[in-house]
Amino acid sequence: MDVLANLGHGFIVALEPLNLFWCFAGVFLGTVVGVMPGLGPAATIAMLLPLTFKMPPTSALIMLAGIYYGAKYGGSTTAILLNVPGESASVVTCLDGYQMARKGRAGAALGIAAIASFIAGTVGVVALMLVAPPLAKFGLAFSSPEYFALMVLGLAMVVLLAGESLVKALLAMLVGLWIAGMGIDLFSDASRFTFGNSEMLDGVDFVIVAIGVFALSEVFANMEQREEGTMLPVPKGLRNLLPTMAELKACRFAFLNGSVVGFIIGVLPGAGSTIASFISYGLEKAVSKHPEKFGTGVPEGVAAPEGANNSETGGALVPLLTLGIPGSGTTAILLAAFVLWGLKPGPLMIQDNPELFWGLVASMYVGNVMLLVLNLPLIPLFAQILKLPSYLLYPIILGISLVGVYTVSSSLFDCYMLAAFGLLGYLMRRLDYPSAPLILGLVLGDAMERALRQSLMMSQGDLGILVSRPISATMLVLAVLLLIMPLFRKFNSWRVRAIEENG
């Protein structure tokens, strides 16, 4: 049992008092930056990087990785309580998490998020430990045509995120795709929809749109209600603050789904945790017995995306540690850190530094337990914020949103954009357009366009490349099935009605 022996050594490293301390420092800091919108793990790790030069690389890596996966735990808190995504991957958690809070199940939602994070985070580490090298090869088989198909599959989920009207959902999605196209085009270097502003050259930051459309529009919508003291219900007693057995049972499949989907998408260098959480949410809704309840506050709708974005961390470490290929902003910084510590990231790193890899893996088991223990007692405390009367709560949401957006790049222009997207979100709400498809289009649009154009450059303009490769063909077929599913349902209900009328 090679793996067990190695893991044993890993635990010896991870359980050294000093490493335990750094692990705790990392996950604690991670939770804090996760809770704060705007400040993400990538920026935090980069800012702490100089401090780690004096530390042994293993301790430093244990701490920085702790920040990385710890932030995923914290991100759900503001999403559930305030409808403000604490970091980009928590945007999907807003959909059902905030609705649960509105129904007085804030504590339960936070608890489910923490438990899903723990389960999926741990599954992610197990998978990282057992299947890292072969999976990294699988990741390399993915190229532009496969990414395009994956993004199409993601976009097809719009039918699952649509409310009453599919047409309105499609319109919202198209606006999202349009916003995703703003900024410098990578292939031609042309500026698109910048209106001569240099601030627009990098396009519109996803966080600004998400906070505007979710949080700010919530504030605007509540300004309309003039009656005093519309407090959200907060149940008393610890028992009512934790998820019930029935809620946990409803999440059984979501825990598994989130863990697996998150890990697989994490391994792909060109996807990311936001995409992972969207796809896992869509899958959960597609197989659910009561898909119509999604978006009204079902626990599975919290468990699946929260699980996926935690398991994604384990997946994202696969190409980083086995090939030296970073798949996201945060792993790119970890790669820079390896180089500065004098390690040589690449295909030989695990072989050359076994104590580093196994120490990290073991520390991630420890860290996930720490995070669960750290987060569960905080739930009653966090849930108290909902006891605030609305004339305090909504200004607080407004303040947190503004500060969050300003921290992303300390630019006032971004704050004006936030206000604009808040208004857009408010209008969409009044006119009954769903906001999730807009976010979906925005998240996937950029990557999808890129993948399509890269594919066509590879094939010299032949669209056949998209269907001639097995992985991409399979995903495209799935996407088509997903798209025609509502038609099929409609036909079926029409048929049932016809039979009933006849009989």
Place this chain on the structure above:
Amino acid sequence: MTLRTSIIMAACAAALAAGPAWAQFKPTKPVEIVVHTGPGGGADVLARFMTQLIEKENLAPVRFQVNNRDGGGGLRAMAYVAEKKGDTHTIAIFTGNWLTNPLVRAEAKFTLKDMQPVARLVLEPAVVAVKADAPFKTMKDFIEAAKKTPGTLKQSGGSQTSRDNVVRQLLMKSTGANWAYISFPGGGERIAALLGGHVNMMVIEPQEAGEHIKAGNMRVIAQVAEKRLAPYPNVPTLKEAGYEIPNVPQVRGVVMPSGVAPDVVAYYEDLFQRMVKTPTWRKYLEDQQFEDGFQKSVELGKFFDTFTNQMREILKEAGTPVVR
């Protein structure tokens, strides 16, 4: 304290501040290092390493702090520095982007001409790599294959104005060969595309390529450098391989706002000269496989001019619209 003594003291203070010839400038409060990337970007990592080094070696009486002004493809940081005219406590890390972006972006309000050159620090060489099981053993093999089937071979790289593409344009022009260029936003994706066999060639930083070569995944067929790099004694530079194209270095260094007194420039110039002499810096260059590109302020100003003209020509020939 009487009124008169305080007037005298104020006068003395004013005289000191105005700076008689012998009073050298010294920073009196933390110095801000502006970078155009977010935390973790190449310029940011370099700046953070420099702040540590300056502190550790006690090179300056004050702290240096990194200020990330990311966004706008680097233009936001440039505008920030240019608008701080006369500020003696702000410096910035420039890269090749600072030279090329104003050439192709109508949105740019400033160029490096609106800033004060301080010192050039590093030149980053590159190598041309193919997958280890590719049929190309030399640069010539690749070029010949590209000539036989124009447009079918593929290179992965960054944006149109990046060095990767400039090298390709120069090589295609000098040989008449033709191959496709596929842009990927992240360095990781470029490598993944090569290792997965989806593209045939890439221009890569030697330090990044090192481990893949050791593991037998990649082969280096040429070097984009003035002279052969220590880890690749047997691989010819592009010039040695017979491709007479101008060397295109990736460059990083320090500039500051314009309108500062000569002794301020001299102070920072001297500071970085002392910095690049430290063993820690030498080791950093070696680890990263960078070339020492140290140049003082005046030479750097000349370098800006020649580099800008060279890039303008290259971009024009590549068909990229040049706006200034």
